[in-house]
Amino acid sequence: MEPGWCALRRTFVIDLNELIIRQDGVLTTSQAQAAGLSRSAVSRRRASGEWTAVAPSVYLVSGHLRSARAQARIAVLSVGEDAVLGGVAACWWHRLHLKEPAKHHVFTGRHGRHARSSATAVVRHRDLADEDVTVVDDLRITTLALSVLDAAAGLGIGILDSALLSEDVTLADLRSAHGRYPNRRGAGPVSRYLDQLEDGTRSEAERRTAELFRDAGIDGWTANVPVCGYLLDFVFLRSRLAVEIDGFAFHRDADTFQRDRTKRNALVADGWTVLNFTWADLTERPEHVVEAVRSALLRAAS
Template identity: 40%
Template sequence: MLDDLLRRHDGVITLTQANRAGLTEQAVRRRVRAGHWRRCSPGVFFVDDREFTDAARIRAAVWGYGQSACASGLASAWWLELTRFPPDIVEVTVPRDSHGRRHNGSRVRRRNLAHLDIIERRGLRTTALPLTAIEAAVRRGGGPKLMDQALQRHTELRQLWGAHLRNTGRYGSPAARLLLQAADDGTKSQAERLFTRLLNASGISGWKANQNVIGYEADVLFGAAKVVVEVDGFAFHTDPETFERDRRKQNALVLAGYQVLRFTWLDLTEYSERVLALVQSAISAR
């Protein structure tokens, strides 16, 4: 039972868990004195016979603040696989009436969270995906692409708004509102939002975002000109199945008489004037 627990929990264990597995407090102390277990914080230990991974570091940091604590911000984003890069400082959210000192390597935020905003993943309490996405997106090292990941793969804009409105007044709330308002133009990715902003700023009109065309969803459609623009954002899928589906979609649109333009994030950020010139040329030719 103990070995299974340690394997599932990245080598991290609390005193309460050790007691439940049959170890007394004295037995735990003997393991610490012998150097087999390392004390991470009061009541939290790491079995020092394996690598102290990022998962172990985040788990130990959160558990160090008690049973009501949960990972949040970039720590939660990494735990929920919204980002590949774990943060150096683990953000932990605890209830407002919690006590205890801050531990090295962590940052504490005291806030009472709604039941909807907390989940458990791999034995660790963490903020739920919608709240995680809007909080991590405004952290340094986060960025709008975290919100893109959530919108494209896991959740919906209304769920992000719900999490935001349940937690107004938190750190980063005004910046998160701006991101959510930007996402409300009907597009799903940051790249699409950037493209529609470019169109609006240039005065190019006659387009709609996310329109159904012969059974496919077009990122941007110029209906009168029969021009479709596809935009590849940060979270663009490159797996073989998606690659083939995108090519079938493009071929079907061309055969139906639509001209298809495709732009990457690099096109939009580095060559925006060229992008707009191509769009203007395509819709003018029709």
């Protein structure tokens, strides 16, 4: 064998191995061929058990676990190499959402039935604009803006707030992506979330809190009371309980954060119990707010 061919073969092996490592042990027939492997060579690796078929033309290489990342790749590549991971799974891939996804929403522009690697792939037809598709770690996924918009339909407004807090996306980015797919699943509630984020008024948050207290039969409170030199949102004077509404995290800069911590420390030092809630708590977990306030009032009374 000629020295030049040996060097070329070594380069090919290194490139193929690097591809396999980068893709968590997952690759397709077409990717292997693009890296220089013939179809017969792919067949030999499959026959020997070196590569295991996990979907039509999608393989998991021996020695690599079928990890959460590998499964996400399998779900997407089983639909097609032009498919795109979206929703909660894409937020997880963007490292914004920590919980590993049980399902993988996969978007494709092609109509009809699509092969699936397993029940984790949920295939949806959507013609995505180029500006809403990106590649992260060699996997096609929706951009952060569209990912969190789709995820918010199930996870609620908190995921939008977290994305804005990361400063990797803006409200304008969210509005633009939202406008490109006005009829997508969950668009109605998400539109209202965007309005709430854009407004962000404390008066609305305080109004909702007051309604929540009244509906739950919680009384003995007063709104906007000065204590220890600070104006508090809600005060239960007899119980020395303060309830503060933090609003949206992305509105809170470092100075605001520090002022709130200083205020909390001063109140605690003066014998107050302080409960902090967010807009997401009020709108999505109101029972949690009610239970926390009731528990604090009971402790104060005992």
